[in-house]
Amino acid sequence: MRIFxxxxxxxxxxxxxxxxxxxxxxxxxxxxxxxxxxxxxxxAFSLIIGSVNFQNLTIVLQxxxxxxxxxxxxxxxxxxxxxxxxxxxxxxxIAITVFIVIKTFNKLRKKAEDEKDATVSTxxxxxxxxxxxxxxxxxx
Numbered sequence: 001m002r003i004f005x006x007x008x009x010x011x012x013x014x015x016x017x018x019x020x021x022x023x024x025x026x027x028x029x030x031x032x033x034x035x036x037x038x039x040x041x042x043x044a045f046s047l048i049i050g051s052v053n054f055q056n057l058t059i060v061l062q063x064x065x066x067x068x069x070x071x072x073x074x075x076x077x078x079x080x081x082x083x084x085x086x087x088x089x090x091x092x093x094i095a096i097t098v099f100i101v102i103k104t105f106n107k108l109r110k111k112a113e114d115e116k117d118a119t120v121s122t123x124x125x126x127x128x129x130x131x132x133x134x135x136x137x138x139x140x
Contacts (some may be wrong), residue, residue, distance in 0.1 A: 011091070025101055029094060037090050041089055054083070055086070061077040062077035
């Protein structure tokens, strides 16, 4: 549940840098995600629901009417909800990928900014400023 909370915070409070990374990753992984959804996930899912091609899932709202000459009098109106389902799969895979990358990046950033972490060497001027800050805190 903590991951969902972090994802919610990321989605609501994301800054411009996070958004830029999300856009770049979304564009870069577009073909990979499309292939993953079209070639792996949707065929497996369609096998479960009964050998259905998702792109063929439609609801006909208005049938096409053709006159005797072959001219279309009334256009076919359909709701292509299969394409919508496919788009949802694409979106969720990209969103999860972006979330994982941002979460990893934020962990690395926090580790780099952690003063107490001994693995990252702190420059001398920063150490001196930290000592001055600590001395001022002691006097208060």
